[in-house]
Every structure is written in structure tokens, then in C-alpha cells.
Amino acid sequence: MSDKKNYIQWIRSKVGHEKIILVFAGGCIFNDKGEVLLQRRGDTNKWGFPGGAIELGETPEMAAIREAKEETGLDVEVGKIIGVYTDCDMKYASGDEAHSIMIGYELKVVGGELYCDGGETLELKYFAPDDMPELFCKQHEEFWRDIEKIKACNVI
Numbered sequence: 001m002s003d004k005k006n007y008i009q010w011i012r013s014k015v016g017h018e019k020i021i022l023v024f025a026g027g028c029i030f031n032d033k034g035e036v037l038l039q040r041r042g043d044t045n046k047w048g049f050p051g052g053a054i055e056l057g058e059t060p061e062m063a064a065i066r067e068a069k070e071e072t073g074l075d076v077e078v079g080k081i082i083g084v085y086t087d088c089d090m091k092y093a094s095g096d097e098a099h100s101i102m103i104g105y106e107l108k109v110v111g112g113e114l115y116c117d118g119g120e121t122l123e124l125k126y127f128a129p130d131d132m133p134e135l136f137c138k139q140h141e142e143f144w145r146d147i148e149k150i151k152a153c154n155v156i
Contacts, residue, residue, distance in 0.1 A: 007056050012096060019089070019097040024139075025060035026051015026067055027107035028147050029076065035126035036147075038133070039071050042120045043093065046136035049104070049143060060103045068107055072124055073115025079106035083146045085139040104143040 011020060026049050029037040038047040052067040054060055061078045068076045085102040092098075114124050127133065129148065135141050 008053055017095040017097060019099060022098045022100050023054045023060070024051055024100055024102045025054055025063040025105070026102065027064050027076070027078070027105035028082065028143070029068070029072070029074065029107045029109060031126050033126070033128075035128050036132070036144075037072065037124060037126050038135075039121050040123035040125070041136060042118075042122050044136045045122065047133045048136045048140045050107075051102070051104075061105070064103075064105050064107065069112065071117075071121045073112050074109050075111035076107040077110050079108055081105055082143060082150065085142050088137060088139045090137065100137075100139065102139040102143065104146070 008022070028049055031037070037050070039050050040047055050068045050071045051064060052071070054063040058066070064078055065076055068074055082104040085104065088100050088102070090098045090100050116122065116124055129151070132144065135144060
């Protein structure tokens with residue numbers, strides 16, 4: 001494999017659509033009004049937290065930072081780990097199957113400007129915690145429940 005940024009393509013070239021284990025990292029970004037940033041995803045047209053697959057040579061923290069930049073235009077630093085979510089099987093529109101593991105962090109904006117590429121990210125929007133849309137998968141729902149619990153304790 002010559003390009004570490006194409007790990008999923010490389011592994012798929014070996015196994016086709018068979019179920020594989022994929023590890024994702026991402027996070028939750030709040031604005032100063034306490035609203036949470038969500039991304040309307042190009043692959044599902046549903047809302048989710050910014051994040052994506054960890055590439056070879058990356059730590060989960062590096063992946064969360066890279067994915068936030070790619071999907072939102074924002075520069076972030078990684079804060080506390082919120083949780084690790086392991087109970088999710090995914091079947092993608094392409095026919096690819098995966099058992100996904102998600103590592104979710106608190107992310108703090110340190111620069112950049114919101115940007116939608118119109119492909120991977122169709123829309124970016126801050127939502128009030130009591131007005132959250134349906135999230136695209138079980139892991140993002142569990143991540144949000146954990147964030148709500150932590151916020152209720154004034155930890156983040």
C-alpha cells in the first residue's frame with residue numbers, strides 16, 4: 001500500500017464487501033450558546049458528529065482532528081474522551097459491511113471557519129440540545145446520550 005490515506009480502499013481491494021472491523025474517531029463541538037455542531041452526511045443524508053476512519057499511522061486523536069478539519073473546516077484540539085462505542089454493525093450503500101468501533105471526544109475549536117464541501121458534508125448546523133435531529137447510527141445516538149449525562153454533571 002503506497003498511500004496511508006487510502007487504508008479503507010486498500011483493505012476493500014483485498015476483501016471486497018465482506019464485514020471488516022473499522023475504527024473511527026470523532027467528536028462533539030459546542031458553540032458559545034451550548035449548541036452542538038452536526039454534519040448532514042453525503043453518504044446517508046442524515047445528521048451525525050464530525051469524524052471518520054483512523055488511517056494507518058494515526059492515533060485516534062490525530063484522526064479526530066483531521067476529520068473535523070476535512071468535514072467542517074474547523075481547527076480543533078482534542079479534549080476529554082467521552083466514550084468508546086463498540087456495538088454497531090454497519091451496511092453501507094456500496095454493499096460494504098463493517099463492525100465499527102467509535103472513539104468519541106470533546107473537541108474545542110481553536111481556528112478555521114465552517115465549510116461544507118457539498119460531497120462528504122452536505123450541511124453543517126448547530127443544534128440546541130433539546131432540538132437534536134435523528135442521528136444516522138446507533139453509535140452517534142449513544143455518544144450523544146453520554147454527552148448529555150456528562151453535561152448534566154457540568155463536566156464539559
